[in-house]
Amino acid sequence: MVGNEAQTPLKSKNVSYERILNRYGWGFTFLALILLITFLFYPIIYSLYLSTMSSRGIVQKFVGLNNYLRLFNDQMFLIALKNTFTILIIQVPIMLFLALVLATILNDKSIKFRGVFRTGIFLPAVTSLVAYSVLFKMMFSLDGFINTSLINLHIIKEPVPWLLDPFWAKVTLIIAMTWRWTGYNMVFYLSGLQNIPYEIYESAEMDGANKIQQFFYITIPMLKPIIVFTTIMSTIGTLQLFDEPMNLSSGGVTASSIGPGNSLLTLSVYIYNLAFKYMPNFGYAAAVSYVIVFFAAILTVIQFKVAGEKN
Amino acid sequence: MFIISVFPFYWMIVGMTNSAVDVIKGKMTFGNQLIHNFITLNTSYNLGRILLNSIKVSGLTVIGTLIVASMAAYGFEIYSSKSREIVYGIILLTMMVPFAALMVPLFRLIVELKLLNTHAGVILPSIASVFIIFFFRQSFKSFPKEIIEAARVDGASEIRTFFSIVVPSMKSTYAAAAIFSFTTSWNSYLWPLIVLQTDNQKTMTLLISNLSSAYFPEYGVIMTAIVIATLPTLIIFFALQKYFVQGMTGAVKQ
Numbered sequence: 001m002v003g004n005e006a007q008t009p010l011k012s013k014n015v016s017y018e019r020i021l022n023r024y025g026w027g028f029t030f031l032a033l034i035l036l037i038t039f040l041f042y043p044i045i046y047s048l049y050l051s052t053m054s055s056r057g058i059v060q061k062f063v064g065l066n067n068y069l070r071l072f073n074d075q076m077f078l079i080a081l082k083n084t085f086t087i088l089i090i091q092v093p094i095m096l097f098l099a100l101v102l103a104t105i106l107n108d109k110s111i112k113f114r115g116v117f118r119t120g121i122f123l124p125a126v127t128s129l130v131a132y133s134v135l136f137k138m139m140f141s142l143d144g145f146i147n148t149s150l151i152n153l154h155i156i157k158e159p160v161p162w163l164l165d166p167f168w169a170k171v172t173l174i175i176a177m178t179w180r181w182t183g184y185n186m187v188f189y190l191s192g193l194q195n196i197p198y199e200i201y202e203s204a205e206m207d208g209a210n211k212i213q214q215f216f217y218i219t220i221p222m223l224k225p226i227i228v229f230t231t232i233m234s235t236i237g238t239l240q241l242f243d244e245p246m247n248l249s250s251g252g253v254t255a256s257s258i259g260p261g262n263s264l265l266t267l268s269v270y271i272y273n274l275a276f277k278y279m280p281n282f283g284y285a286a287a288v289s290y291v292i293v294f295f296a297a298i299l300t301v302i303q304f305k306v307a308g309e310k311n
Numbered sequence: 312m313f314i315i316s317v318f319p320f321y322w323m324i325v326g327m328t329n330s331a332v333d334v335i336k337g338k339m340t341f342g343n344q345l346i347h348n349f350i351t352l353n354t355s356y357n358l359g360r361i362l363l364n365s366i367k368v369s370g371l372t373v374i375g376t377l378i379v380a381s382m383a384a385y386g387f388e389i390y391s392s393k394s395r396e397i398v399y400g401i402i403l404l405t406m407m408v409p410f411a412a413l414m415v416p417l418f419r420l421i422v423e424l425k426l427l428n429t430h431a432g433v434i435l436p437s438i439a440s441v442f443i444i445f446f447f448r449q450s451f452k453s454f455p456k457e458i459i460e461a462a463r464v465d466g467a468s469e470i471r472t473f474f475s476i477v478v479p480s481m482k483s484t485y486a487a488a489a490i491f492s493f494t495t496s497w498n499s500y501l502w503p504l505i506v507l508q509t510d511n512q513k514t515m516t517l518l519i520s521n522l523s524s525a526y527f528p529e530y531g532v533i534m535t536a537i538v539i540a541t542l543p544t545l546i547i548f549f550a551l552q553k554y555f556v557q558g559m560t561g562a563v564k565q
Contacts, residue, residue: 021390024469028386029395031379035439040405043416050416102312119552120313123320126544128498130516131537134523135319138326138530144335145322183316187556240409243500247520268411268501275415276505282415289412296409 051286060283067287077288079262080270083170087266088238091174096230099182103189104219118190125184133247136176137163163248166263173248173264181237185230192226193219228307235299239292242268267292323541326534334530348535356518356532357510362539365497365514368430372496373489375438380488381481383439384447385473389459399448406441410501418505432506433514437496443488450484451477486554494544515540 054063071077102121106114124132139145140162147159162172196218204214220227245264249257258265267288274285326334329342352358387399417436426432454477462472478485500516507513513521519540522533548555 021469022392025386025390025392025395028390028473029383029398032383032439032444033398035379035435036402036405036441039417039420039436039439040413040441043413043420044405044408046416046420047412098312117313121316122556123548124316126494126548127541128500128516128544130498130500130520131540132319134519134533135323135537137523138334138533139319139322141335148336179315179319182312236407236409240411242411246500247523250524268409271411271414272501272505275418282419285415286412289409289415292409293407293412296407300407 047286047289050283051290053283055281055283063283067284068290070284071287071291076262076265076270080265080267081291083263084239084241084266086170087174087177087241088235091177092231092234092238094174095178095182096185096227096234098178099185099230100189100220100223100227101215102182103186103193104215106186107190107193118186122183122187124180124182125187127180129180129243130247132180133176133244136172136179137248137250140172163250164260166259166261169248169259169263173244173259176248177238177244181234185234188226188230189223192223196222224307228303232300232303235303236296239296239299240268241266242272245269246272323534323537326531327538329531329534331528331530331532334534344531345535348529348531351529351532352535352539356522356536358518358536358539360511361513361515361518364430364512365516365540368433368503368514369493369496371430372434372437373492375434376440376443376492377485377489379438380440380443381447381478381485382473384444384451385477387444388448388451389456402441403445406445414501414505417502421506427506428508428512429506430512433499433503436502437499440492440495443492446488446491447484450481454481483554486551490547490551490555493547497540497544 051067052062052064053060054067055061105111106118106121108114111117127135140147142159142161142164144162146162147156150156151159160168162168200218200222201214204218209217245258245266246269249259249264258269271285271288271292274281274288322339325339325341327348328345329338330344330347333342333344387395421427421432421436424432426435458476459472462476463469467476498516500520503514503517504520507517515536519533519536522528522536
């Protein structure tokens with residue numbers, strides 16, 4: 001992936017000239033490397049070190065793997081882990097499947113105004129995560145727009161306690177995230193669909209395959225690399241979920257519980273709480289953050305493996 | 312699906328013109344509270360200052376990112392060497408590391424550097440964006456190398472070649488990267504939330520978050536803030552749709 005085409009474009013045999021060019025290579029990358037070392041590499045390594053320390057305020061002491069062992073008995077951590085995975089397992093497949101179906105429909109040249117539809121469905125991806133979370137919080141409040149409309153349409157009799165009940169709070173979060181990200185993923189699939197030759201569909205049609213069969217036997221296999229890519233992106237994104245739960249729950253940053261009964265407490269929110277809200281324990285917070293790194297790595301490898309085997 | 316996607320936009324624009332009670336009841340028609348909401352936002356929450364903060368942070372981030380990331384990508388692509396390929400590989404690997412893993416040590420670093428509660432503290436860590444370096448490098452791959460060699464033969468310096476020949480001919484790449492960088496920075500929440508601690512330093516996303524977690528949220532005012540915060544990205548999207556989508560989907564086109 002990282003281009004191995006390392007032949008220099010220059011055929012100059014002048015060694016000193018090559019050396020000068022090499023210096024330019026470092027020169028051009030210098031600023032970026034300094035910034036990356038300071039604000040990326042150093043923090044990554046430092047947080048690994050930090051995760052072996054216990055820090056209460058300014059007092060720090062080495063505790064080895066104790067922070068990691070402590071995780072297994074930490075109720076809050078287990079809740080955050082469970083919430084994050086529940087959202088991941090339910091939201092990502094729904095969203096990606098929906099995006100795939102929409103992309104397939106909107107790729108059909110016989111549909112009128114498909115440009116308008118594409119733009120409209122992509123539009124939510126333009127909003128900031130905070131803005132749309134707050135918007136959904138208002139729409140899904142107890143006497144809010146959604147409940148009022150559903151009652152007026154006689155779909156429900158009693159208002160649904162969207163953000164007041166642990167179960168419905170997760171449902172709301174999943175609906176909100178699906179609204180925000182489906183169009184975004186659809187764009188990836190649309191650009192992938194451009195590369196599938198139309199003749200494949202034509203010959204499938206002649207062989208008597210209906211649209212649904214075409215979708216499952218042509219579109220999905222042909223788009224597999226992009227599906228894997230979007231799955232990995234969404235997985236990593238969901239593991240880091242922060243803005244939405246924080247802003248959907250009442251009270252925001254200062255709230256004692258993120259969502260009713262901590263039903264919206266995610267790993268990232270928990271790290272934030274550990275480091276910045278409770279009495280700061282940076283060491284333990286760093287350990288929790290490495291749990292995210294661990295799962296991101298494992299899930300990515302698994303997703304690549306699953307995709308690779310079918311090839 | 313189309314209606315579901317677009318409806319909240321309509322609702323927030325309507326909401327901007329309504330009072331708190333009407334917004335929460337789901338009134339669907341335009342009201343006459345726009346001026347009132349706007350004035351409240353301006354006088355009680357210092358909208359001008361906060362908007363300026365957002366513009367400053369995003370603007371400087373975009374400029375910094377474009378210069379630093381494109382130069383780095385150029386360095387990696389045009390002067391490729393074994394050692395730099397290894398460095399580049401490591402940099403790409405860090406894309407896998409979620410921000411949550413960085414925020415604690417990054418916060419301590421910012422404190423050490425005395426950048427807490429400054430805009431520089433928000434801007435500096437986001438300038439060397441790995442994704443944008445990657446994005447630029449993918450585009451430089453298709454830049455004709457003969458032009459660079461011809462410039463060398465003509466005696467142009469390497470730096471001049473880059474700034475007066477390469478950069479001007481890659482305008483659409485720069486536009487796409489600028490849009491991506493701007494929307495990311497404009498919409499960012501977690502890192503500014505950690506770094507910016509006093510009200511006069513805060514950005515739009517922090518203001519919206521604060522407003523909505525108030526004990527008695529003023530829904531009409533919140534709607535107005537949301538519209539103001541969404542407008543810049545919305546305008547850029549409609550004006551430069553092609554580059555926008557290119558910047559978002561970036562280098563994954565196969």
